[in-house]
Amino acid sequence: MRKIHLTNAGGRDATVSMEGLRPSTGSRPGLPDRDVRFERYLATTESGLHERLQAAHGEDYADALVQGDPEIDLEQVGRRVADTDRIYLSSTGDVLYAAPRVMEVILGPDGEEKERRQPVDVESNVNDEDKAIRWTGRKLPKSAAVRRFVFGRTVQVRHVDGVTYDYCYEMAKTLAEEDAVMMLGAGDRGRAPLVFQTNGTPYRGFLEGRVDGEKYKLLLHLSNMELKRPEPAEAGK
Secondary structure, eight states: EEEEEEEEETTTTEEEEEEEOOOOOOOSEEEEEEEEEOOOHHHHOGGHHHHHHHHHOOOOOEEEEHHHOTTTTTTTTTOOOOOOOOOOTTTTTTTTTSSOOOOOEEEOOOOEEEEEOOOOOOOOTTSSSSSSSSSEEEEEEEHHHHHHEEEEEEEEEEEEHHHHHHHHHHHHHHHHHHHHEEEESSSTTBBBBBBOTOOOOOOOEEEEEEETTTTEEEEEEEEEEOOOOOOOTTTTT
């Protein structure tokens, strides 16, 4: 069971559980009495790559393709691809038998390189015992949130006992009554993004609540992309 440590509107913190939403079964490809299975097949071999064909038949090898199909290895092309392993290649196409050193490249807003450095591990912060995810107090109407942000992932927040049931229910009820989502953030002031696993994608969090009698649902919507209106083009351009 994955856990998340968060605060509520009163600043009280609790550790509750979270889990991914189960997708609905929906439709499936196939016939009424037969399923469709996706397979991978080999499209070409190394001898069919552009560089090899260019070296063997010249810069313009279109006629060679039409006349003799030199890009097709009749013994290999079309074979079913089973389990695969990742390998690393050098800039010249040679196999590397040791993983290359990873370098982090920092780019500025203009796309120019600013810095190169050794990668720094970013740890998960959603279940930090000392610093809980903050209820920031910054609310957005649901209608505004879906127009400003792209939500790429949603997790459900759930209670783990009777005490945390009351805790979660009150948050869900508050948000449901206001028809709004609450922005959640990490750090002392709740301004840092949420990171769910080491070196994972940083997200902004938006908590939504739904209530039906004594039942509730807390959904934490996650976004790493904001929608912005483009600047109007200048006249004559």
